[in-house]
Amino acid sequence: MYPRITIFLLFALWLFGCTTTPSPRTCAEILAPDLRALLTQPLSTKETRAKIASLYDLPLDEVGVSSDGFGWRKGGIAGNLITEHPFGLKSPPAISIEFKERPPTTQQVLDCLGAPDTYLYWYHAPPGTGYRPILDLELYFVQQGIRARVAQLGERNQPPRLDGTNPVVDLYYVQPDSRAKTMEELTLLIPSERKAKIKPWPGSWQDIVIDIDPSAR
Numbered sequence: 534m535y536p537r538i539t540i541f542l543l544f545a546l547w548l549f550g551c552t553t554t555p556s557p558r559t560c561a562e563i564l565a566p567d568l569r570a571l572l573t574q575p576l577s578t579k580e581t582r583a584k585i586a587s588l589y590d591l592p593l594d595e596v597g598v599s600s601d602g603f604g605w606r607k608g609g610i611a612g613n614l615i616t617e618h619p620f621g622l623k624s625p626p627a628i629s630i631e632f633k634e635r636p637p638t639t640q641q642v643l644d645c646l647g648a649p650d651t652y653l654y655w656y657h658a659p660p661g662t663g664y665r666p667i668l669d670l671e672l673y674f675v676q677q678g679i680r681a682r683v684a685q686l687g688e689r690n691q692p693p694r695l696d697g698t699n700p701v702v703d704l705y706y707v708q709p710d711s712r713a714k715t716m717e718e719l720t721l722l723i724p725s726e727r728k729a730k731i732k733p734w735p736g737s738w739q740d741i742v743i744d745i746d747p748s749a750r
Contacts (some may be wrong), residue, residue: 553611558637560645563704566632571614572626572708585614609634610674616627624721631703635694639672639738640697642681642704652676653723653731656692657746666749668692670699670741673719678709680719690749695738729747 540656565590582603586593597604611631643649645734649672658666660749670683683699693699707718712740720728730744 558635559640563637563728564704565646567663568628568707572628580581580631618721624718625708628706629703629716632669636700636702638697639683639699641703646674646677646679649673649734651731651733652741653727654741654744655727655746656743656749658748667739674717675712675715676709678707680705690745693743
């Protein structure tokens with residue numbers, strides 16, 4: 534009898550482990566204060582690499598070094614400390630974190646950072662997606678120097694509903710400066726015609742203005 538009870542308990546524990554919801558990202562992971570401190574610390578390449586390895590508890594050789602900066606992966610996060618921007622653009626260092634697993638929701642990001650100052654919404658069908666349009670939503674937290682991005686597939690001219698549960702796929706950090714300068718750094722690679730469509734945060738998901746590109750219709 535006892536072996537049967539033991540087997541049942543083991544099976545129940547296994548089943549519970551399979552169905553347990555993954556833990557959400559913490560505010561510390563979203564705010565990344567120790568990592569962002571590297572944007573202002575005058576460290577050598579060796580010191581910066583060692584600092585990143587220490588922050589993420591990584592072997593030193595798992596922090597890659599290139600002419601563009603530093604790259605690493607840990608716990609479902611792909612990080613980059615960008616020291617040389619693409620296309621020869623001259624800008625201060627920046628950091629990007631891409632969530633490969635357990636992305637935070639937009640509401641979790643707002644709970645940690647507060648309401649964004651502005652946003653950019655674009656629903657379009659990029660080349661190569663087989664007419665599967667994608668929602669691009671960028672939230673700008675200018676005072677903190679943070680941009681949060683949602684990239685989510687939709688169905689033809691029906692974009693995903695915005696309700697706070699949308700996954701944030703990456704975060705981008707710059708050192709805050711004046712409002713104009715910080716926005717310039719946060720939108721460094723965005724074409725000017727897209728920048729012109731950045732709008733003030735309306736206060737709720739329901740009031741976001743949807744910009745549907747002709748490619749998604």
